[in-house]
Ligand code: SF4
C-alpha cells in the first residue's frame with residue numbers, strides 16, 4: 001500500500017508539472033494567428049505514412065532505419081509503461097497480462113527493442129560526441145543544443161538499461177519464488193544468466209530498484225522533454241497530422257490583399273469610403289514577429305528535431321550563404337520563448353526586438369531560392385519556404401525593404417508586364433517568321449482553340465529561351481495542334497513577384513490574367529515554364545482561376561506515348577544527356593517521369609546526376625534570385641550544380657525551365673566548357689530530332 005501511495009504522489013507531481021508546462025504552451029499558441037485545417041481522412045493517411053511508417057526518414061536508408069527502429073521501439077515500450085502505471089496505482093503485477101498472447105507479443109517485442117535501442121543510442125551518442133557530422137553543426141547549433149541532445153540520449157539509454165534490468169530480475173525473482181512468469185522476454189532470459197551469483201532474496205530487491213528507476217526516469221523524461229529539442233517525441237505526430245497537404249510549390253493566398261486588389265481594379269470601389277458601420281481592417285501584411293505567425297508555424301518550431309536534414313540540402317547553405325532553414329525554425333521557437341510571456345501579460349507588449357532582424361537577418365531571407373529541398377526532406381513535415389515567404393512579404397509590403405534589383409523588377413512588371421525593361425509591344429518578336437495564331441483572332445473568327453499556349457516572360461524576352469518557344473511552337477504546328485497564344489495581351493504570371501514577397505503585385509497580375517483567360521473561355525493552359533505552370537495550377541484557383549494546366553514535358557510525353565511523335569533520327573545518338581530537374585516541376589509538383597520519358601524516346605545515352613529527382617540541387621534562380629545578385633557565400637549555386645553535371649561526363653544538359661536554362665548556360669560558360677558541353681530544353685531535343 002505504501003508503494004501505491006508513493007507512486008500516486010509521484011504520478012500526481014509529474015502530471016501537475018506537465019499540465020503546467022502544457023498550459024504555458026497553450027497560452028503561447030493563443031497569441032498566434034489561425035490556420036485552416038481540412039481533409040482529415042487524407043491527413044490520417046499521411047500521418048500513418050510519415051509519422052508511423054517513417055517514409056521520409058528512409059530517404060537516408062541507414063540512419064533512417066536506425067531512427068525508425070528507435071521510434072517503433074518507443075511506441076511498443078510505451079504500452080509497457082502504461083502497464084507499469086496501472087501496477088503502480090493498483091498494486092497489481094503486470095496488469096495487462098490479462099491480454100494473454102497479445103501481452104506476450106508486447107513484452108517480447110519490448111524486450112528486443114530495448115536492446116536494439118540501447119545499442120543504437122550508444123551509436124548515436126558516439127556519433128554526436130566523437131564524429132564530426134556536418135549537419136549537427138551550424139551557427140544555430142549552440143553548445144546547449146548539443147548538451148540537450150546528449151542529455152536526452154543518455155536518459156533514453158538509462159531507460160533501456162533499467163527496462164532490461166527490470167525484466168531480467170523479474171525473471172530471476174519469479175524462478176526463485178516459483179511464480180508464474182507473465183510475458184515473454186527473449187533478451188532478458190539470456191541476461192539473467194549473468195546474475196546467477198546473486199542470491200534469491202536480492203532478486204526482488206534489484207527488480208524493485210530497476211522498476212522504480214525506470215518509471216521515475218519516464219516521469220522525469222516526460223517533464224524534461226518539453227524544454228528540450230526532444231519535445232518532438234510528443235509534437236512530431238500531431239505536426240505531421242496537421243501538416244499542409246498541398247503540393248510543395250503552393251503558397252498561401254492572402255485574402256486581405258485580394259480584397260484590396262479587387263477594389264483597385266474596380267473603379268467604382270477604388271476610392272469608396274467604408275459603408276456605415278463597416279470598419280476598415282488594418283492587419284499587418286506578412287510576418288514581422290511571433291504574434292504574426294500562425295499556430296502551425298509555432299507547432300512546427302516545437303516539432304523540429306534539430307536534425308539538420310533541411311539545412312544539409314539547402315543550396316544556399318551548401319554554397320556558404322548565411323541561410324539555414326533549421327535556424328529559421330529554431331528562431332521562431334526562441335523568439336516565442338522570449339516574447340511570449342510578455343505578450344501573455346499585455347497583448348501590446350514590445351521589447352524593441354522582432355523576429356526579423358533581431359533573430360533572422362534580411363540576408364538570410366533573401367538567400368532562399370524557394371527550391372523546397374528543405375521541406376521535402378524534413379522528417380516532421382515542416383514547411384520552411386512558406387514562412388520565409390511570409391517574412392519576405394512583411395519586408396516588401398510593409399517596409400518596402402526588398403533588394404534594389406527586386407524593386408526594379410517589380411517596377412518593370414507593373415509598367416511593362418514583364419520583369420525586364422522590354423516594351424509590352426515587343427512580346428511577339430520571338431515569333432518572327434513563324435505562324436502563331438493569336439487568341440483574339442481565333443475567337444473573332446469563331447474558333448475555340450483547345451490550348452492556350454502560355455509563352456511567359458522569359459519565353460518572350462530571354463534571348464536563349466525565345467529559341468525554345470520557337471521550337472515548341474514548331475512542334476505544335478507540325479502536329480497541327482489546336483492552340484493560340486495571347487500575344488501582346490499576355491502579361492507576367494506574377495510568380496516571381498509573389499516569391500519575392502510582393503503579394504500585391506502578384507495578385508494584380510493574376511487577377512488580370514484570370515480576367516483574360518475567362519474572357520476567352522480558356523480551359524487548358526500549356527506552358528514551357530514550370531514556375532508559371534505551378535502558379536496557374538496551384539495558386540490561381542485561390543483567386544478563381546481554374547484550368548487544366550500542362551507542362552510542355554507532360555504534353556510531349558503524352559504525344560510520344562500516343563505515337564504522334566516518333567523519333568528515328570540519329571542526331572543525338574552519340575551524345576550523353578543528363579537531365580536537370582527544375583525545382584518547380586520536380587519537388588514542387590512531383591513531375592519526374594515526363595522529362596525522362598522524352599529522353600528515352602530520343603535515341604541517345606542518358607545518365608543521372610548524383611543529386612537527381614527529389615534530391616536534385618536547385619539551379620539557384622528561383623525565389624527571385626534570377627533578378628538579383630546572389631547573397632554573400634563561397635560560390636554561386638549554379639556553379640555547384642554545373643559541377644554535378646560535369647561529374648556525370650555528359651556533353652548535354654537537358655532542362656525544362658527558362659530559369660534553369662539561364663543558369664546552366666552561365667555554369668557552362670563559367671567552367672569554360674562551351675566547346676564540350678551544350679544545354680538544350682526538352683522541346684529543342686524533340687524538335688531538332690524531328691528535323692523541324
Ligand atoms: S527553399 Fe531551398 S533555398 Fe530556401 S531554405 Fe529551403 S532549401 Fe534553402
Ligand code: SF4
Nearest residue numbers: 304305307308310378
Ligand atoms: S526543420 Fe525538419 S529537417 Fe530541419 S532540423 Fe527541424 S526537423 Fe530537421
